[in-house]
Amino acid sequence: MTHTLHRVGNRENLQGDYVFLCMPSKDINHVGSGPKLRKFLELCLKNNCVTLGDCRKGNEFHQLSRENMLDNIEDRAVVTATFKDKQAVVAMIEDLKKEDLGLSIVISGLVDEVGECCSKTGLKMHTVEHSMGRWGKTEKLPPQEILEITTMCGHSMISVNFISEMIDEVKKGKMTAEAAAAELFKPCMCGIFNTDRAAKLIAEIAGK
Amino acid sequence: MQINKETCVNCGLCVSRCPVAAIKTDTPSGVQIDFDECVECGVCLRWRVCPTDSLYQQELKWPRTIRSIMSDVLTIAEESQISGRGTEEMKTNDVTGRFKKGWVGLAMELGRPGVATRMYDVEKVAMAVAKEGVEFERQNPITSMMADQKTGKFKEELLNERVLSAIIEFGVREEKVPAILKILEEVAPTLDTVFSLDICSKVGDDGAAPHVAIVEDMGLWLSPNGKINIGLGRPLVKED
Numbered sequence: 001m002t003h004t005l006h007r008v009g010n011r012e013n014l015q016g017d018y019v020f021l022c023m024p025s026k027d028i029n030h031v032g033s034g035p036k037l038r039k040f041l042e043l044c045l046k047n048n049c050v051t052l053g054d055c056r057k058g059n060e061f062h063q064l065s066r067e068n069m070l071d072n073i074e075d076r077a078v079v080t081a082t083f084k085d086k087q088a089v090v091a092m093i094e095d096l097k098k099e100d101l102g103l104s105i106v107i108s109g110l111v112d113e114v115g116e117c118c119s120k121t122g123l124k125m126h127t128v129e130h131s132m133g134r135w136g137k138t139e140k141l142p143p144q145e146i147l148e149i150t151t152m153c154g155h156s157m158i159s160v161n162f163i164s165e166m167i168d169e170v171k172k173g174k175m176t177a178e179a180a181a182a183e184l185f186k187p188c189m190c191g192i193f194n195t196d197r198a199a200k201l202i203a204e205i206a207g208k
Numbered sequence: 209m210q211i212n213k214e215t216c217v218n219c220g221l222c223v224s225r226c227p228v229a230a231i232k233t234d235t236p237s238g239v240q241i242d243f244d245e246c247v248e249c250g251v252c253l254r255w256r257v258c259p260t261d262s263l264y265q266q267e268l269k270w271p272r273t274i275r276s277i278m279s280d281v282l283t284i285a286e287e288s289q290i291s292g293r294g295t296e297e298m299k300t301n302d303v304t305g306r307f308k309k310g311w312v313g314l315a316m317e318l319g320r321p322g323v324a325t326r327m328y329d330v331e332k333v334a335m336a337v338a339k340e341g342v343e344f345e346r347q348n349p350i351t352s353m354m355a356d357q358k359t360g361k362f363k364e365e366l367l368n369e370r371v372l373s374a375i376i377e378f379g380v381r382e383e384k385v386p387a388i389l390k391i392l393e394e395v396a397p398t399l400d401t402v403f404s405l406d407i408c409s410k411v412g413d414d415g416a417a418p419h420v421a422i423v424e425d426m427g428l429w430l431s432p433n434g435k436i437n438i439g440l441g442r443p444l445v446k447e448d
Contacts, residue, residue: 102442104440126437
């Protein structure tokens with residue numbers, strides 16, 4: 001499951017896109033992890049996350065409310081949240097250190113910037129994973145500007161055709177870029193589709 | 209997924225929601241799901257977009273069941289016991305020690321992003337890298353779909369199944385990485401799909417992840433963004 005990797009973008013727009021993931025490990029620390037996973041999401045909310053989700057039971061749209069999502073977290077869940085700036089990342093790491101949940105935490109984002117955030121909080125990166133891009137029949141892929149949006153759902157739940165439809169609605173003035181981003185978030189069950197970055201990207205494309 | 213044509217009003221609202229464009233409008237019965245193209249991801253149904261609730265999940269039988277495992281993010285795979293298509297991989301490396309010093313993790317996600325793949329293309333890549341003697345990750349559902357884990361040969365009845373993506377995953381010693389990447393360069397043009405490739409390793413005492421130098425030495429591209437395990441899991445794994 002590499003769903004928070006492979007987000008396409010340039011340095012500038014990736015600077016507004018960080019994903020936190022919290023995960024227990026089977027047979028090591030998963031027993032009783034449910035309340036800790038919930039605490040993680042509460043810390044994300046405290047630090048003004050953009051979106052949040054539960055990869056096991058689905059996002060708040062699927063579970064009909066944010067409260068349901070928080071109440072339904074199970075021991076083997078993988079929970080996530082997105083953030084839009086480095087200040088929030090640093091604050092989040094500080095809170096996680098204080099809370100000492102004991103569960104694995106993974107941050108996806110510009111590697112050098114996440115490294116900087118770790119240094120500021122006295123942490124060292126433990127393991128790093130990079131994307132080596134897309135190989136094979138790449139002519140089947142949509143244009144770069146659409147990839148930047150669709151790859152924010154790593155499980156590819158957001159269709160390219162629907163993204164184009166939403167961009168058209170924004171171009172016609174029938175919808176705001178923010179409303180389009182919120183609509184596109186719905187099928188992203190893990191909640192890692194960063195609606196703040198998506199709205200900016202949609203507005204940019206629609207404005208061309 | 210199927211559409212109940214007795215209640216469907218052919219409004220077409222579901223059409224653009226399908227991640228693999230398997231819902232067609234130009235059929236003799238109006239809006240219809242191309243059963244062979246559908247990957248059973250569940251997106252159209254979960255979106256609650258149908259005004260007459262005509263979309264329904266039919267019973268899935270082997271080998272079609274693997275479409276749901278590899279496409280529907282909420283399906284729990286028996287091997288990993290987690291949702292999604294992969295494993296804990298580097299995400300819990302601070303407590304599992306799966307990728308130790310001197311080792312590199314590699315994963316090829318066939319069909320990603322959004323192109324989907326037939327399993328015969330997954331087999332092509334698996335058989336190519338198997339020649340280097342890699343040991344496929346046992347907790348990955350893909351590995352149990354192989355008829356022979358030594359050769360990477362898949363069960364015959366699975367080869368034409370279409371899935372949103374499938375991850376071939378393994379760890380190798382650092383010195384083996386260039387040979388594996390060369391193999392991937394050779395096999396990539398033979399595929400009818402794409403794959404997203406990722407690489408990981410434990411950060412050394414010098415603060416660097418060893419895979420970075422290996423990839424850079426080969427002149428290959430690495431993304432500026434990535435995934436970082438920040439070592440807060442407990443108990444922290446100790447290496448001998």
